Amino acid sequence: VVCMNSLTVNLHLMMATFYRPTKSRFKILMEEPAFPSDTYAVKSQIAHHGFHPNESLLLARPEEGEFTVRSEEIEDMLEKHGDEIALVLFAGVNFFTGQLFDIAKITAAAQQRGCLVGIDLAHAIGNVPLSLHDWNVDFAVWCSYKYLNSGPGAVAGAFVHERHATNRELPRFAGWWGNDPATRFRMHLQPDFVPVLAADAWAISNPPILSMAPLRSSFAIFDEAGGMKPLRKRSQKLTGYLQFLLDQLGSESFTVITPRAPRERGCQLSVLAHERPQELFANLEAANVKCDFREPNVIRAAPTPLYNTFHEVWRFAQILSGHR
Known part of the structure; x- marks a missing residue:
């Protein structure tokens, strides 16, 4: 390497x-x-x-x-x-x-x-x-x-x-x-x-x-967290929780285009918004939710195990639920 x-x-x-x-x-x-x-x-x-x-x-x-x-x-x-x-x-x-x-x-x-x-x-x-x-x-x-x-x-x-x-x-x-x-x-x-x-x-x-220098600092944080094995375990729980919450919203407003099987995805869920996707992204930004937008209508959200919480995942889903 x-x-x-x-x-x-x-x-x-x-x-x-x-x-x-x-x-x-x-x-x-x-x-x-x-x-x-x-x-x-x-x-x-x-x-x-x-x-x-x-x-x-x-x-x-x-x-x-x-x-x-x-x-x-x-x-x-x-x-x-x-x-x-x-x-x-x-x-x-x-x-x-x-x-x-x-x-x-x-x-x-x-x-x-x-x-x-x-x-x-x-x-x-x-x-x-x-x-x-x-x-x-x-x-x-x-x-x-x-x-x-x-x-x-x-x-x-x-x-x-x-x-x-x-x-x-x-x-x-x-x-x-x-x-x-x-x-x-x-x-x-x-x-x-x-x-x-x-x-x-x-x-x-x-x-x-x-x-x-930032690389060295970042690697030290990964070591402190125990490496990829525990992070991956927590990641699957965070992203699985996000998938669960999005399922509750139904498929009329959103489609998750990321595979459902945990072994076929990482942190990220890509959410295809059927209505007013750019407005939704602006609402997320205004609420200090950091994700990103890919044309024409996909929002990429990645709850990251090093620093994101289950409450933050819930907040994200609540903002989406108000966009229907």
Whole structure:
């Protein structure tokens, strides 16, 4: 694991290594909707390699009338196109619907067909337990200003599986901070780049230590809370309580588009408002309820176990109940 840059910059750095298309295997599989910045990066990488995004980007889509992607759809895409897919790039938790994907299952199915696997953990890290090494994920990237609580523009991170991190022959964009520390400061006396045998080999420049201070403070709070296991347990209770309260409101005014099964979601519930969604969001803001709005009519609410309470969840539901 290495802390560096921002999520999209790290995605480009990872794709410089892990997206190596050939004439027969050049496609990338993502979920729909994928986070726009990921899509921009992927399309630009495809074009950079001389391919056309319309022909090279595959999307696993929800069934008609549904909001989340069925595992069968992902399996079907891999079965049909696996021999053409160079990279499978999925979110751990989808930014729009809050769907938690079975990363281990997707990784195993993709690698069985010869595909490499990358995961965008922007909405998963600090939200759900992760075992990237055990799941055999090739690489992952994330930001730290959501559940890691480090503020907008905070230093992001990347994971590279050990089997790749210890392979000095892999192509990559190199910079002096990724060089082996034993020779890093010999500079002109030893000008050949020798990657350190870790994810740090993908670092380009030295880390911004002042910008990393919030990360250290945030990690200390996670440690104080006992790590992800107890936080996940409390999270499921908080979000389950929110689901229960929303169920009481009925489906005439709102539809929760996040999966109901706790194992298929993190903190977030995405609430589709059928009437006057922007007015509802303004009412929430006026009541100091911090969630966000996604066009055209979805409000994302994420009761977070580190600091949210059951009473706050109840207050949120009460505001929604008055919007009918």
